[in-house]
Amino acid sequence: MHTYRIAVVDDDQHIRQLVETYLQKENMATIGLGSAEEAWELWRTHPPDMWVLDVMLPGMDGFEFCKKIRSDAEVPIIMISARDDEVDKILGIELGSDDYLVKPFSPRELVARVKRQLQRMKKLQSKDEPLPIDAADDYIDLGELRLLLHERRAIWRKNEVDLTSKEFDLLKLFVERPNRAFARDEILQLVWGEDYFGSDRAVDHLVKRLRKKMGDLPVEAVWGHGYRLNGGEC
Template sequence: MDKSDCILIVDDEPEIRRLLVDYLARNGFEAMAARDAREAWHMLAHHAVDLLVLDLMLPDTDGLTLCRDLRAKSSLPVIMLTARGEETDRIVGIEMGADDYLVKPFNPRELLARIKSILRRTRALPPNLQPEPVRCLRFANWCLDTAERLLIDPDGVATPLSGGEFRLLRILLEHPNRVVTRDQLTEMIHGREAEAYDRAIDVQVSRLRQRLHDDSREPQLIKTVRGEGYVLAASVLAGNTCP
């Protein structure tokens, strides 16, 4: 890291805030903490934050609402912390735009590994796009602006994507008309093997279909290959300009 990446911890438990800020600082990051959504918005407005670690339960609002509101205006990576291991909580977190999730109690080393993995994948350019990075990927009258991480619809309206949505769409666009398995997608997007009953990828696919107005009952763009994974059923044209 040329500069210390800035991680914002949003959690209402003082001990967790102190523990994580100290641990991340000792591992080369600039770390800050907020106890609620109000403080988080203030810090986001005044600091260049690279990744948000967000607790599900906050005193003034819930983390899901904060994540949803943030995702409407930013592609800042988000790791959601949840005190419960219920699958529903994890699924809703991904639906709101979180890039990954971690269930409390957790080992700080695992959080550190997740942070490094997400930052690496957020910034990495696939080898087949070097040394001349492609700015725009066009498909089925849609465009993905890879520089700004925006999805541009046929009418020219741009929408910011979460880190997970962006990486998922980009992977599918780089392998058009080819099946990519759920395990492959999990490894490429989250940097870890799929856990048993882990539905994060399925939820992100569903969210991406909504973005693309692709009917989940009879999808035309992102099709499900039962027992295998997903395939982007469209031709892709790479270019250096977007609408």
């Protein structure tokens, strides 16, 4: 049985030790760190399976650290903060955190959210397992866009685009049903899973990242609803 390694980053030693104690009771291994700089060194040398990350850290804050990690990988991140402002919550989600919890919080609630994120990660990893040889066609073509499903790679106008797992899942959703308008809540359910806790602003941020990486990919906003891929312009 795999033992998950959770990095807990908080400059408050009491909170850090409390969180670690509850996670260890659930048979998870923990690494406690007091700054984002220490956390970055851990990421470079021995990356954990998941981060529990305080926003208010000395030096580099949690928002900046989350942004650095998310630009590199899709590892789960739960942000915790004493600040209850909606702006902070939205910023955390936009920068790529998977959940946001306000202090003071119940350690049991945090453990439950950690478990949900790990379950979601396990499902995503299972999607990356090799498919049977006799499976359906392993690619989808739409205009100048090709998705290699088994390899989870995207080719746009003859250039390969480096996508995270969620970016690929969102693009696959659009390509499989071009011109169909998806509501934000529907995208959350299909890409993040039914037990997702966060704001639907996560969808806007993911679409923004996809557009930035793929130039003039014709993903259109549907006012007051969500997004669609204009298949006629691919």
